[in-house]
Amino acid sequence: MVNSKTAERIFGIATSLPPHELSLSDAINLPKAQQLCWDAMECQDRNEVVRLAIEATKLTALCADAFNLLADSICYHDADRLILLRWATRVGELCCRERIAENTGHLHGFIDARPYMRARTQLAWTLRELGCYEEAVAHYEELLRVEANDHIALGMLMTSYLELRRFADAKRLFDAHREQGGTHLHYSEVIWCWLSGLREPEFVAALQEALHSNAFVPALLSDPEMRYERSPFGVTVGGPDEAAEYLAVSYRLWDANPKLKRKVITLARRLMPKVKAEQEARTREFRLRAGLPDDTKQ
Numbered sequence: 001m002v003n004s005k006t007a008e009r010i011f012g013i014a015t016s017l018p019p020h021e022l023s024l025s026d027a028i029n030l031p032k033a034q035q036l037c038w039d040a041m042e043c044q045d046r047n048e049v050v051r052l053a054i055e056a057t058k059l060t061a062l063c064a065d066a067f068n069l070l071a072d073s074i075c076y077h078d079a080d081r082l083i084l085l086r087w088a089t090r091v092g093e094l095c096c097r098e099r100i101a102e103n104t105g106h107l108h109g110f111i112d113a114r115p116y117m118r119a120r121t122q123l124a125w126t127l128r129e130l131g132c133y134e135e136a137v138a139h140y141e142e143l144l145r146v147e148a149n150d151h152i153a154l155g156m157l158m159t160s161y162l163e164l165r166r167f168a169d170a171k172r173l174f175d176a177h178r179e180q181g182g183t184h185l186h187y188s189e190v191i192w193c194w195l196s197g198l199r200e201p202e203f204v205a206a207l208q209e210a211l212h213s214n215a216f217v218p219a220l221l222s223d224p225e226m227r228y229e230r231s232p233f234g235v236t237v238g239g240p241d242e243a244a245e246y247l248a249v250s251y252r253l254w255d256a257n258p259k260l261k262r263k264v265i266t267l268a269r270r271l272m273p274k275v276k277a278e279q280e281a282r283t284r285e286f287r288l289r290a291g292l293p294d295d296t297k298q
Contacts, residue, residue: 014087037065064092064115092116155184186210216243218268
């Protein structure tokens with residue numbers, strides 16, 4: 001797909017020392033290179049994606065998204081992906097460091113910062129796949145620092161803290177983001193209760209809250225091959241596709257704790273009638289407050 005001379009040039013750039021400042025040429029060409037990358041992201045032809053990304057690198061070596069795309073398109077080994085993604089993260093940060101300094105905590109709203117965030121997110125994931133958990137955690141912590149509502153970083157950080165048995169850090173994260181709720185948070189708290197040795201009532205309460213978030217996780221733990229429909233509009237909150245997405249991230253924790261897995265599967269079956277009754281009661285209350293007819297009796 002990529003000839004050896006082009007590959008040598010791409011990896012030669014990625015293994016060099018990044019500059020400390022943008023040159024005038026880079027500043028002028030960066031928007032043009034980014035436009036090529038946006039075109040590539042909308043393209044279905046992989047060869048065309050690679051061609052556009054390579055053209056972007058010819059305009060400037062500081063286009064993070066060009067190296068993000070190439071890491072996904074031309075690398076067959078994670079070690080090669082790391083080289084390109086480390087470069088993308090460095091130059092992405094360089095190109096938006098003023099934006100980061102001025103808007104730490106809510107960075108995702110700025111389009112020019114997204115290539116950097118994409119690069120760091122992909123880099124952290126690749127490090128996890130290689131077993132470099134501590135280094136991946138540092139990247140997820142930084143992502144959450146610059147964007148407090150980065151749900152990917154938040155979920156990955158919860159899982160990573162539990163994998164590394166950093167229970168105090170995990171608890172701090174749960175408490176800080178409890179209002180957001182969500183499947184990842186609630187099931188991470190179930191695992192935390194188990195690993196921390198909390199009493200049975202606390203564990204049961206945590207699982208019950210998790211079932212309110214998503215009741216399909218225990219079913220998929222019991223039968224990973226369970227068939228389900230995927231929404232064409234993205235992940236369904238509370239749906240089986242969301243449960244599968246959560247387990248794709250956290251499966252190592254569940255596999256490492258088979259007793260926990262069996263307990264959750266068994267206990268969920270007993271708790272589900274109560275959970276369904278509570279959900280119906282909440283729905284009735286909501287409809288009553290909204291002045292709508294109660295259709296839960298139908």
